[in-house]
Amino acid sequence: MTTTSKLLTNLQRAAAATNLRSSTLPSSTIKSATALLSTTGGTVHTLPDLSYDYNALEPIISTETMTLHHSKHHQTYVTNLNVGLEKYDAALSKALSGDSTGVSDMVGLEGMIKFNGGGHVNHALFWDNLCSKDDSELKEGVLKTMIEEKFGGLDGLKAELGAMSIGVQGSGWGWLGYNPKTSTIECMTRPNQDPLQATTGLIPLLGIDVWEHAYYVDYRNVRPNYVNAIWDVINWDVVEQRLIAAQAK
Numbered sequence: 001m002t003t004t005s006k007l008l009t010n011l012q013r014a015a016a017a018t019n020l021r022s023s024t025l026p027s028s029t030i031k032s033a034t035a036l037l038s039t040t041g042g043t044v045h046t047l048p049d050l051s052y053d054y055n056a057l058e059p060i061i062s063t064e065t066m067t068l069h070h071s072k073h074h075q076t077y078v079t080n081l082n083v084g085l086e087k088y089d090a091a092l093s094k095a096l097s098g099d100s101t102g103v104s105d106m107v108g109l110e111g112m113i114k115f116n117g118g119g120h121v122n123h124a125l126f127w128d129n130l131c132s133k134d135d136s137e138l139k140e141g142v143l144k145t146m147i148e149e150k151f152g153g154l155d156g157l158k159a160e161l162g163a164m165s166i167g168v169q170g171s172g173w174g175w176l177g178y179n180p181k182t183s184t185i186e187c188m189t190r191p192n193q194d195p196l197q198a199t200t201g202l203i204p205l206l207g208i209d210v211w212e213h214a215y216y217v218d219y220r221n222v223r224p225n226y227v228n229a230i231w232d233v234i235n236w237d238v239v240e241q242r243l244i245a246a247q248a249k
């Protein structure tokens, strides 16, 4: 919830406490409070730093790809998410003041927030589940045990998630996720920037970006070569930490 919408909720509570309806609050009160607290608008979300250098994933993912993908593509999702949230905040304020056009505005912004919010969330997960070739090792532990139980071993996971990721039609993502209902891990794909958890209930453990911008510089149009190579730069320690955190929820 944004600071503005939190404030509006508090105003509504105050109104209720004094037997007033929120629609009877003076609009000047709402407007001035909104103006006061919207000073952070536009920069709420920022591009996260990488924990490694742009050249750290060479030769699997080139410095050029990493530079463009992180500083241009991911930055664009962040910028547009902030724009969308600011508009959504204004729409929410209108809706909460009793103006039904605000509700319509909110619904109209959902696609923009799903796309750019998903793009931000997905890429933040992606950067963290990659690491240099030297640091990529699936060690003994709960993750390795669950991969063996579900897929018969790491090669089984690579085969299933690899084939599913290569098979994504158009742009999208391949995921290994934790299913809290069955307490198991499973593979899934999502189109566009649809965030895994919000659209499937699976908690994301490992993401593979199969948008062309993720591999075109290095592998041209040959997505299978990119997906088959990316296994060399997976940060299994991070994937296991996510699994342990998901199991503890």
Ligand code: MN3
Pocket: 069, 073, 123, 209, 211, 213, 214
């Ligand atoms: Mn991408």
